[in-house]
Amino acid sequence: LPESQRDGSMPGVATGLAVTGAGGDVLYVEAATMEGEAGLSLTGQLGDVMKESAQIALSYLRANGARLGIPVEALSGRRVHVHVPAGAVPKDGPSAGVTMTTALASLLSGRPVRPEVAMTGEVSLTGRVLPIGGVKQKLLAAHRHGITEVVLPKRNEADLDDVPAAVLKDLRVHLAEDVSEVVAIALAAEDATARTVQAA
Amino acid sequence: LPESQRDGSMPGVATGLAVTGAGGDVLYVEAATMEGEAGLSLTGQLGDVMKESAQIALSYLRANGARLGIPVEALSGRRVHVHVPAGAVPKDGPSAGVTMTTALASLLSGRPVRPEVAMTGEVSLTGRVLPIGGVKQKLLAAHRHGITEVVLPKRNEADLDDVPAAVLKDLRVHLAEDVSEVVAIALAAEDATARTVQAA
Amino acid sequence: LPESQRDGSMPGVATGLAVTGAGGDVLYVEAATMEGEAGLSLTGQLGDVMKESAQIALSYLRANGARLGIPVEALSGRRVHVHVPAGAVPKDGPSAGVTMTTALASLLSGRPVRPEVAMTGEVSLTGRVLPIGGVKQKLLAAHRHGITEVVLPKRNEADLDDVPAAVLKDLRVHLAEDVSEVVAIALAAEDATARTVQAA
Amino acid sequence: LPESQRDGSMPGVATGLAVTGAGGDVLYVEAATMEGEAGLSLTGQLGDVMKESAQIALSYLRANGARLGIPVEALSGRRVHVHVPAGAVPKDGPSAGVTMTTALASLLSGRPVRPEVAMTGEVSLTGRVLPIGGVKQKLLAAHRHGITEVVLPKRNEADLDDVPAAVLKDLRVHLAEDVSEVVAIALAAEDATARTVQAA
Amino acid sequence: LPESQRDGSMPGVATGLAVTGAGGDVLYVEAATMEGEAGLSLTGQLGDVMKESAQIALSYLRANGARLGIPVEALSGRRVHVHVPAGAVPKDGPSAGVTMTTALASLLSGRPVRPEVAMTGEVSLTGRVLPIGGVKQKLLAAHRHGITEVVLPKRNEADLDDVPAAVLKDLRVHLAEDVSEVVAIALAAEDATARTVQAA
Amino acid sequence: LPESQRDGSMPGVATGLAVTGAGGDVLYVEAATMEGEAGLSLTGQLGDVMKESAQIALSYLRANGARLGIPVEALSGRRVHVHVPAGAVPKDGPSAGVTMTTALASLLSGRPVRPEVAMTGEVSLTGRVLPIGGVKQKLLAAHRHGITEVVLPKRNEADLDDVPAAVLKDLRVHLAEDVSEVVAIALAAEDATARTVQAA
Ligand SMILES: [Ca+2]
Ligand SMILES: [Ca+2]
Ligand SMILES: [Ca+2]
Ligand SMILES: [Ca+2]
Numbered sequence A, B, C, D, E, F: 001l002p003e004s005q006r007d008g009s010m011p012g013v014a015t016g017l018a019v020t021g022a023g024g025d026v027l028y029v030e031a032a033t034m035e036g037e038a039g040l041s042l043t044g045q046l047g048d049v050m051k052e053s054a055q056i057a058l059s060y061l062r063a064n065g066a067r068l069g070i071p072v073e074a075l076s077g078r079r080v081h082v083h084v085p086a087g088a089v090p091k092d093g094p095s096a097g098v099t100m101t102t103a104l105a106s107l108l109s110g111r112p113v114r115p116e117v118a119m120t121g122e123v124s125l126t127g128r129v130l131p132i133g134g135v136k137q138k139l140l141a142a143h144r145h146g147i148t149e150v151v152l153p154k155r156n157e158a159d160l161d162d163v164p165a166a167v168l169k170d171l172r173v174h175l176a177e178d179v180s181e182v183v184a185i186a187l188a189a190e191d192a193t194a195r196t197v198q199a200a
């Protein structure tokens, strides 16, 4: 199995897509929860905007968890830690919002993220998926890493024109307007959970 | 439905008007509340003055909620999060005060903001609506986004002279001295709530 | 009624006098209290010295409230917010000390500040009223805004020589050595409270 | 009565001696206590070293109060505020240590500081009085302000040679090695308290 | 016994490998726990990235302790302190992650780290061991200090080509993909604990 | 008695040795404890490294107090304050670690430090005594101040070659590997405590 598939099988990890100085790259968002003072620990040399993305993702889930069937009440009296490796590489920008929300939804629901799925998109506090940059580089990176499904903001639909057809034919592309759609696409089906973990 | 109408139908979201380097623009203030340490989380790369606007809006409602019929006692033991997308765009200034107050009043009362209404104005701690700049650009932007009603500070009345008649004839303009007037204009009628949500 | 009179009729608002780059000006100090973590929120782009003035004002009242007949025990488990509009204008200096003390005493006692009174003076932690600068510009500004009574530090008495006679004849000037004198002058009589509010 | 005497009659105020760019000066340290989160609020634009002096003074009293007969247990669940007017003048240095300790000892014991006494000296955490600079300028300032008794560090004894005889003959100079000696000299006798307050 | 062996016999100390301006070096991570406010104290002039490594190590153990048989529930109501001597030497980078995790696992389990083992590797929040730099210098330093076993990231396997054969023949090299493997290799067998401590 | 002897007779004070721009000097570390929020207050214009030394000293004692017979459980619900006079002199470096540990051990055990002993050495979190610089200047300073016993890190043994024989013959030099040895050397015998205090 490629690495992304191995990582994806544990609840709390989601695969994002980033743009770096050297093109696109795949990026993992890792989430964990533990007893302790309520709050959010953030590591991975995250910049201000990316730290805010994590706060927004957690607030969205805490405010909307009941409606989405995600047991956020389990967070009471617990601390959440979100880390984005590699530890020494500075990262910033809002486009990991959907990935952070998905990693946290996976952690809280206990359902792993499907390892063949990667995603990118800003999230607002009400769950709207806002457009991001670098669609072409991000899809090339996903393809290169063996990803077969990607979730993009609906408002980035026009950017698919720039993606080589040879790449697009290997990728199933989902366009989302609300982050609840991203979560529904990315999380493994509940009855598939045990099986997926064993396959990893 | 245009986007502003869709956004407006969820309690906790209000439509503001801002001035940017490239003219006026529409801006959404999103508010959510969740269990947790009492306090206010602010995201959206807000500057010092805009962060203070959010503090003032929340303090005004907490100090005056009983008088205004807004159930602020529900905030006890809960955290409030205010976000202003887009996440990577720095924002500052006091003119979102009425919009923040309205978003929070909508969240607390459960009544959505009417999607055809946008607003701008500084708010003081006692609820006075203070004048702001950029009336012409803000009204052009509102018009461009399909807004049909705007609320402005009474003390900006003279600035309406600069707004093209072709724009003004499509806009119902309210002039407010106190933020409680803004809230009353902007929130959907209580008996209209269910219907408005279904229409969205 | 002029604006200053309207503002003055609500407990928690006091009228101060400031010096700006463009002469003197009238300035409102607004105070509110709400349930929450004990402490003091300060907004209005206040500088270090002015923030300390607000801390001193609150400490003075908390330490001396019983003696002054101000029910400071009501602050237990409550948060105090002091704001000085306009929100985007930086402000600094110690001379709003008497105004902050008066606004807080008004808020805690429920007695409005008489709208015809404005004041200026530094306050020490024991309530001494210390001298300030800009007496002439401040009194000109008070006069221009329809104020008819001003409270100044006793130690600024000599500065009244510089104020035009035409201005002085319209102003009743009080000279105070202790901030309790300022509060006694500025707050509406207790039996007058209901009437004053209705007149506003 | 001169001002220093008036100020001295209230528990919690002590008269210090400082060196400024323009020679020596008299300086008042004011202390107050109030219900609230345990801790120390410091105002008066104090620099790092002077803030540490206040922490040391309070810790010394809290650790040694029982031995000194000062009821420090009354501080439990209360906040202490130390202010040094004038509010806008930056101040720094360790030489107000004895003055801060005396002001706090006065506040806690309810015994006023004798108004004819001024003092200067660094204090260590065990109460040692350490030498300071500017003895000549400080004694000239004390004399000018009508002070008749001063307390200096024993280790500054040699600096008295520089003080004009005409000044020294009007001053009773105490030399202290331990801050408990300073407190004993400066506080009014317990049975004199009521009388002193009435005389003020 | 060489120093590294002496140090290794106390639970809570693990031997890491670092790169400095002057080649590789051995570095000790020391961990202790004590009653007090829950949280993590970090000393040793650690940079931002290395502080985050310690947070990640602690969160990993708190989130996965039950699964790994490490009694993390003992941390409730206790504070953790991680120090990396020498105290005046600034240190940074993510490569002490495995060492920090091992020191904490040793502290919590009460099992000492085997003194002949040194380690290097970044750790992610899910326990993945990520590659680091300086393998050659680190192994030369380990050899020089009498270390006989080293644990490296599996993804650094190719870097072993650069290490002199004379060094490699004295070192047993373990390649790890998950930090739980590092902990299993490094901790002394449970039944060996008493004996090892006595030998020290 | 020389000053160092007087100071040494009170529990909580230990004599250290420092290097300054002008050679070596004697330095006192003072520790006190009081009711209040658990934690550590540090004064004396300490730099980052020296602040960390104090944290390490306190953590070492809290983690190892039971084993060393030091009643650290008495710290529960109490605050510790460590001060290093003179208040206005900036100080930094790790070499006061043994002195801070000894001052705290003296405070907690109630046993004074023997006034004829001075010490220098970095301490790690497990109590190892690490080497420091300036042995020659520090021993000259100790000698000059009438100190007759010094404790140095074992790993500084070779530096004794540089110390003049005339100084060494007046000093009893102890070499320590573990800070518990330093504490045992420095604290007065338990049955000697009452007598020592009376002699002071
Ligand atoms: Ca930034
Ligand atoms: Ca991304
Ligand atoms: Ca600013
Ligand atoms: Ca606006």
Ligand SMILES: [Ca+2]
Pocket: C048, C049
């Ligand atoms: Ca300042």
Ligand SMILES: [Ca+2]
Pocket: C016, C017, C018, C095, C096, C097, C099, C119, C120, C121
């Ligand atoms: Ca003023």
Ligand SMILES: [Ca+2]
Pocket: D048, D049
């Ligand atoms: Ca400083």
Ligand SMILES: [Ca+2]
Pocket: D016, D017, D018, D095, D096, D097, D099, D119, D120, D121
């Ligand atoms: Ca002084």
Ligand SMILES: [Ca+2]
Pocket: E048, E049
């Ligand atoms: Ca950094």
Ligand SMILES: [Ca+2]
Pocket: E016, E017, E018, E095, E096, E097, E099, E119, E120, E121
């Ligand atoms: Ca390492």
Ligand SMILES: [Ca+2]
Pocket: F048, F049
């Ligand atoms: Ca530093």
Ligand SMILES: [Ca+2]
Pocket: F016, F017, F018, F095, F096, F097, F099, F119, F120, F121
């Ligand atoms: Ca030292």
